[in-house]
Structure formats: C-alpha cells, structure tokens
Amino acid sequence: MSLDKKQRSTTTSEFNQSLAQLHLTVAxxxxxxxxxxxxxxxxxxxxxxxxxxxxxxxxxxxERFKEQNITPIQFSQLQGDYRNYWFLDSQLIDRKTLV
Structure with missing residues (x-):
C-alpha cells in the first residue's frame, strides 16, 4: 500500500492534530x-x-488518547489492524520501538 501526495499530507495533518490535542511536542x-x-x-x-x-x-x-480518556483523532489512511497488512512487519510494530 502506498499513499499518494494528498493522503500523505492528510496523515501529516492528522498527526499534528493529535499532538495538539494531546498537548505533546515532537521533542x-x-x-x-x-x-x-x-x-x-x-x-x-x-x-x-x-x-x-x-x-x-x-x-x-x-494509546495516549485512551489513557487520557480523550476521543482520538481518526487516522483516515492508517486504519484497521496493522497485522492485516501483508507488507507490514507486525512483530516490529509490536515491539513499540522506532527503528
């Protein structure tokens, strides 16, 4: 699965909205x-x-939204269970550590 330019821009916007709503910084x-x-x-x-x-x-x-009991931003492109996407390494995602 590959996202086009508009989908990537939308996802970036959704990440930024999430950070704002959670009062989180990139740092x-x-x-x-x-x-x-x-x-x-x-x-x-x-x-x-x-x-x-x-x-x-x-x-x-x-997870942070859930912990804070806040309704999360819905990611329009990053939906569903990542384990169902054949191209993703689910074991890597399960480790919760950025590579």
Missing part, C-alpha cells in the same frame, strides 16, 4: 522513543522509509 515524543526530534518529524511528515515507524507512532498516540 517529548523524541525523548519517549529515545530518538531525535528529526526522526519524529520525519515520521510525522511521512518522509519515513519504514512504514512500521508510522504505525508505531500512530499506535502510541492512540
């Missing part, structure tokens, strides 16, 4: 995942070479 996410802020921004901007990282970040944000 805070970078610290949590023990990566650089540039790495997190690359994922948010959909410039990431590994689609699994996009799903790891998405899942982390959805």
């Amino acid at each position: 805070e996410l970078a610290e949590f995942f023990q990566v650089t802020s540039d790495k997190i921004q690359s994922i948010i901007d959909m410039d990431e070479r590994l689609p699994e990282n996009v799903w790891i970040l998405r899942n982390n944000l959805l």
